[in-house]
Amino acid sequence: MAKLLVACVNGAGTSLMMKMTVEKVAKELNLNVTKIHHCSLAEGKSTATQYDIVFCPQSFIHMYKDAIEKGVDVVGLRNVLSAAEVKQKLIESGLAEKYKK
Amino acid sequence: MLLRELAEKNRCKFVDSVESWEEAIRKSCEPLVAEGILDESYAEEIIDTVKRMGPYIVIVPGVAIPHCMENAGGAHGTAISFMKLETPVSFDDEDPDKSASIFFTLSSVNTQEHLKNMKQLFKMLTNEDLLAELMQVKCPEDLIRLDEKYM
Numbered sequence: 001m002a003k004l005l006v007a008c009v010n011g012a013g014t015s016l017m018m019k020m021t022v023e024k025v026a027k028e029l030n031l032n033v034t035k036i037h038h039c040s041l042a043e044g045k046s047t048a049t050q051y052d053i054v055f056c057p058q059s060f061i062h063m064y065k066d067a068i069e070k071g072v073d074v075v076g077l078r079n080v081l082s083a084a085e086v087k088q089k090l091i092e093s094g095l096a097e098k099y100k101k
Numbered sequence: 102m103l104l105r106e107l108a109e110k111n112r113c114k115f116v117d118s119v120e121s122w123e124e125a126i127r128k129s130c131e132p133l134v135a136e137g138i139l140d141e142s143y144a145e146e147i148i149d150t151v152k153r154m155g156p157y158i159v160i161v162p163g164v165a166i167p168h169c170m171e172n173a174g175g176a177h178g179t180a181i182s183f184m185k186l187e188t189p190v191s192f193d194d195e196d197p198d199k200s201a202s203i204f205f206t207l208s209s210v211n212t213q214e215h216l217k218n219m220k221q222l223f224k225m226l227t228n229e230d231l232l233a234e235l236m237q238v239k240c241p242e243d244l245i246r247l248d249e250k251y252m
Contacts, residue, residue, distance in 0.1 A: 009154050013168040013207050016216070017160060020223045040170065057157055081161055081227055 002099040004036045005051040007044030008060070008080070015039065018055055018080040025086040032101045048072050053095060055086070103221040104248035107183045108241035112136075115239060118188035122156075122201075123148050125190045126167050129204040132182040139208055143175035156192030156199045161226060163189065163200065163236060168207035171215065179214040181222065182206045185238050203235055225251075 006022055008014035015038040026033045039047070041056065041063055048054050048067035056064065058076035068074050075089050090096040107113045112132045119125045126144050133139040147167045151158060159165045169176065184204040193199035205222060209215035225231055231251045238244060 009150060009157055010168060010170040010173075012171040012209055012215070013166050013219070014157060014160060016219045017166075017223055017226070020220070021227075059155055059157065079161060081223070083227075 001032050001034045002052040002095075003034055003050070004053050004055065005044055005048060006036065006038045006055045007041050007048075008057060009041055011038060011040030011043060014057065014080055018057075018077065021081055021083050021086055022055055025083050025090065028083070029087065029090060029096045030101050031090075031096065031099045033099070048074075052099070102248065102252050103181065103218070103225065104183075104244040104252065107181065108244040108248075111241075112180065112182040113241055113244060114182070114184040116184060116186050119186060119190050122151075122190050122192045125165075125184070125186060125201070125204065126151075126206075129165075129167055129182065129184040129206045132184075133178075133180055133206065133208055136178075136180075138176070138178035138180050140175035140177075143169060143173065143208070146173065146175065151192070156196075159192050159199045159201050161232075162198040164203045164205070164226060164232070165192070165201035166205045166207055166222070168209075171209045171212065176208045176210055179209045179211040179218065181208075181218050183244070185235075221252075 006015050006018040019036055019038040041060055049070050054074045058078050061076035064074045079085055126147050130139050130144040146169050158167050186202045189200040189202040191200045234247055
């Protein structure tokens with residue numbers, strides 16, 4: 001079971017788009033997702049460790065250094081609307097296999 | 102649906118060129134400012150945030166979605182407005198992917214309504230054929246035509 005977090009600057013525009021992309025891919029890959037929450041980078045920074053996988057735009061991945069050190073899988077995206085990119089990154093990192101239903 | 106609404110509610114703007122991305126953001130807010138949905142300060146807040154955080158609002162090459170947080174100061178309604186620039190404007194001279202000619206400006210004070218808007222926008226922005234045609238629109242009638250063709 002995986003709890004997912006998607007975060008971008010405001011938590012209202014880009015993160016919502018990212019959430020829709022991730023939802024689509026989670027379905028396609030048949031992942032066991034119990035929760036997908038979207039929020040701002042600042043909120044995400046303090047709550048990231050409560051999640052299994054965090055998605056954010058590639059350019060903000062440095063903000064999640066602490067979470068990465070604590071074992072959270074953080075996935076940076078170049079194109080937040082690209083289902084192909086999310087899919088590829090989940091498969092290559094082994095996360096798709098790990099959280100399969 | 103969304104494209105037709107943008108045309109019918111006059112929430113669209115067609116501009117030849119701008120001097121800077123800052124000017125583009127101010128102009129993209131104008132239809133909603135005219136309706137009283139946004140204050141002029143909203144554009145300035147977006148500009149400040151982009152200066153601090155980088156051009157993350159260019160969500161795919163060619164398309165920007167200027168927005169602030171939900172219930173941001175200066176926002177009084179939930180709406181989207183559209184702007185097309187004939188000449189794209191650069192947000193980052195070192196990254197050609199961070200240029201935009203299409204702007205969907207977002208305002209939100211109501212989560213449910215906003216989510217409905219964003220679902221429609223997501224559907225549009227992930228449709229490559231529609232996006233390619235959207236890059237060519239020149240007038241509100243073009244938006245209605247695309248709405249009928251794709252939505």
